[in-house]
Amino acid sequence: MPPKAPLNWGLLPPSFLLPLSARTLLPHTSNAAWRTTPSTQLRTIKSTNKPRPSRFTYTPNGAPLESTAAAALARRAHSTPLRTGLLAIKRGMTALFDPETGKRSPCTVLQIDRNEVIAHKTRAQNGYFAVQMGAGGKEAKNVTRPMLGHFATARVAPKRFVGEFKVKGEEGLGVTVGSSIGASWFVRGAWVDVKGVSRGMGFEGGMKRHGFGGQPASHGQSLMHRGMGSAGASQGSGSRVLPGKRMAGKMGNEQVTVKNLKVMQVDEANGLVVVNGCVPGPKNQLIRVQDALGKPWPKGPMTVEEIVPATIPVPNIAAAAATATTTATATA
């Protein structure tokens, strides 16, 4: 229920209740405010409906939209990471146990292979700030001449994968061209978003692709058990199938983003970044890893010089085994 305006006893009654002489004392309020259409002197039948507001944000007299490149960058500033991400390879899944709570968390092992900065994209040159990263390796004879020149300009070996990571500003370009970045770029406990191409399922029906319910198995059902059913109403919706109707079709093989995965372990020497949860796509495929958009930006390294190499903590197995054997002999 909408809030009621408080009753003001000091107000005058409506003007039509006042005598004519008193009406002149009222402040003159013209009704031109609602009459936006130009009135003519011609007396004709006029619509009592006010003109409807435009569906578009175009205002002829208003200020122009912020359509400049600078405004576009400013709009995206809050959702553009401060620093570059890395190109990783998905290597498989395993689980980690928390020794204190005993909680098991499934995790995916990503491997960083020879990530090197190939180029910078700057606002002045390209209209935005980005870091172009290369990963992996490729035989030079299989690389085209333009790309060979591109890699030579950055003084890096030819790369198998090249990807670009947009960064918010110039401070994101702290990684110099030609420098290599390892797994310790991500700090343990940080949050990342990962992007990858999901497994291609081929042409799939509505039940698998969109989770449709299918149709009954019996009760007179004939030759139609997994079909999608109706595609829409008849006359009510124009006797047509509305655009965007979910149907059978090609499933998977598209880029999928998984947001807010926690970095569980980092190993610089082996190039490992272990993230919590699962990551789209098959093993040995390229995964883009970047700081999570949905969390506060991490206080990770902004330049290569700030990277602190991390390792997976492993207890000394040999020493533990030795103590175990000694205790076993002692008890025996």
Added chain:
Amino acid sequence: MATTMASTRTVARGAIQNSASVPMKVKGRASLIYEMHSQLYPHLYPLQHTSKDVIIPGRTKTPRHSNSSALTSRIDPRNQPPQIFNSLAEFKTVYKDEKLEMAVQHINKIQVYPAKPTIHRTCPDPVSHVTSSQIALLDPTGARTRLFAKTNPECARVGDILLVRQRTGDPFAGVCINIRRRGVDTAILLRGQLTRVGVEMWYKVYSPLVEGIEVVQRAAKRARRARLTYMRNVKHDRGSVENVVRVYLRQKAALGTADGKKKGLQGLGGVGGKKGNKRGKGKHRR
């Protein structure tokens, strides 16, 4: 015509490869392109500039790829304006890059820097690396691993009666009807009875919530199946294993250590503990 083209090509190649002696006598368009390119990207021609070379002032801007900021140019000497080097040694004092120490190939007249060793050589199987580090963390003595290792002749097998002591709650005993070997996710399926109702429980072998796993009774005969799901049928159901466990705990208490007596097993009505190794052969014997 053909001969002149061929000659310029050979000379241009020589200009890049025999950079020690910099032949700058190339005439015509090719040489102009070469000169301009070398001045735009001087670091691609590291040995070209001798002391006699003069850089045109207008051309001494930084290369396009690395005009990032003052921040980067402060850190990376490569982003500085082109320098003139008198010798390779002097060049190397500035560019302390191992890649330059190695032979830089030329393919189609373009420098190709040698690839660093792939990470697959350092760590060919990252998943097992992470898994083994987890197992080492969770099972420092290797007892659990040995208990379910196929190489161990005294390992626990399906059909054995196992007792799982947990960090919280009562211990659970039952016939092991399935062993799922998946590294750190290795788990066992125990089938027992609680309040005369058949109960099956999965236990992660390496879970910190599992304090101990003991072999209460070994199977009389080796099971000829990997998964004894037929035990769920009434005909083959083992039923309650409570009596077997009680006898085992009593025997263990008789031989047990003080440590074992401290930790009473109220849930199964017996006393016993961790260190008694009458039956838990795989666990404590090496």
